[in-house]
Amino acid sequence: MGKKKTPAINSSSTADIAFLLLCYFLMTTTMGSQTGLSRRLPPMPTEDQKLENQKVNKRNILIVKINSHDRLFAGGEPMEITFLKDKVKEFLTNPTNDPNLPEREMKEIEGFGQYPVSKGVISLQNDRGTSYQAYIAVQNELVKAINELRDDFSYNNFGKKFMALDEDQQNIVKDAIPQQISEAEPMEVKRR
Amino acid sequence: MSKFNKGGKKEMPGITSSSLSDIVFMLLFFFMVTTQMRETENKVMVKIPEASESVKLERKDLNSYINIGTPILSLQGQYGTEPRIQLNDSFKTTTDIRDFIAAERDSKSEADRQFMTVSIRADQDVRMGIVSDVKQELRRCSALKIMYSTRKPAE
Numbered sequence: 001m002g003k004k005k006t007p008a009i010n011s012s013s014t015a016d017i018a019f020l021l022l023c024y025f026l027m028t029t030t031m032g033s034q035t036g037l038s039r040r041l042p043p044m045p046t047e048d049q050k051l052e053n054q055k056v057n058k059r060n061i062l063i064v065k066i067n068s069h070d071r072l073f074a075g076g077e078p079m080e081i082t083f084l085k086d087k088v089k090e091f092l093t094n095p096t097n098d099p100n101l102p103e104r105e106m107k108e109i110e111g112f113g114q115y116p117v118s119k120g121v122i123s124l125q126n127d128r129g130t131s132y133q134a135y136i137a138v139q140n141e142l143v144k145a146i147n148e149l150r151d152d153f154s155y156n157n158f159g160k161k162f163m164a165l166d167e168d169q170q171n172i173v174k175d176a177i178p179q180q181i182s183e184a185e186p187m188e189v190k191r192r
Numbered sequence: 193m194s195k196f197n198k199g200g201k202k203e204m205p206g207i208t209s210s211s212l213s214d215i216v217f218m219l220l221f222f223f224m225v226t227t228q229m230r231e232t233e234n235k236v237m238v239k240i241p242e243a244s245e246s247v248k249l250e251r252k253d254l255n256s257y258i259n260i261g262t263p264i265l266s267l268q269g270q271y272g273t274e275p276r277i278q279l280n281d282s283f284k285t286t287t288d289i290r291d292f293i294a295a296e297r298d299s300k301s302e303a304d305r306q307f308m309t310v311s312i313r314a315d316q317d318v319r320m321g322i323v324s325d326v327k328q329e330l331r332r333c334s335a336l337k338i339m340y341s342t343r344k345p346a347e
């Protein structure tokens with residue numbers, strides 16, 4: 001008796017099996033890239049730091065408050081959220097050298113030269129009852145204002161948008177227009 | 193002249209489908225590699241707020257998540273509908289954040305520790321009180337790099 005040939009395994013169904021697996025992974029996969037707004041919290045203040053905080057000149061602070069009914073106050077007056085961006089832009093650029101708006105200090109920026117950097121700080125205060133959505137909406141407007149200022153600066157000096165610049169140039173722009181948003185302590189909110 | 197159409201109708205040769213499975217396997221491997229299963233089960237309902245200026249996170253592996261929201265329906269009988277904090281797989285309070293951050297720090301390599309980001313995934317209807325508490329606790333643990341999880345609005 002000679003060797004019997006083993007019959008070939010029918011492989012036409014492997015494609016079906018693979019398709020099935022493929023569909024499973026297609027369904028469960030989340031290409032999800034995490035997106036969000038990055039922030040740096042201030043370190044927990046020590047005693048001597050508190051004194052330093054009070055020294056900040058009044059004209060250099062823009063207080064943005066959101067109360068428990070999600071009403072927005074910027075610089076002491078009620079405001080619609082759509083106007084906040086322009087207010088912040090005006091505050092940070094101070095185009096008319098208004099004595100009530102923040103001063104600008106000549107600073108040496110490495111690789112760029114002298115540039116009057118605004119000393120303005122935006123202080124964001126909220127109530128415990130503020131909804132997270134309103135808070136994020138305000139944060140978003142603040143970031144948008146700063147992003148637009150950075151875009152303007154990049155366009156005037158490098159002829160490109162901020163995102164299209166290389167890393168060194170981006171750092172220059174970041175130095176020229178810092179993102180100065182301070183998130184207030186909840187203690188201050190309670191006092192209000 | 194009938195050199196070329198000798199045998200009348202010729203049968204079309206069948207397309208070999210043996211390479212089909214190879215192609216599908218290739219696709220399969222691609223998705224297997226890129227997919228990542230969710231490590232933790234969500235116990236709170238989180239609907240992330242929209243923000244048009246959201247930026248992408250660079251290093252996903254350096255991220256720790258703090259979920260804040262109301263418990264999911266099946267757990268509401270047990271835990272109520274008040275917003276809760278979820279760390280890893282269970283409900284925690286703000287006092288547990290310190291241990292959580294310490295554990296997360298230990299799990300990262302020494303060089304990467306300073307880049308560790310805490311992602312706050314809070315529901316859009318949550319009140320700021322609980323978020324403020326979390327932020328204060330994070331400051332106390334000096335985990336200062338945070339990120340508010342947001343999503344880009346659909347255009």
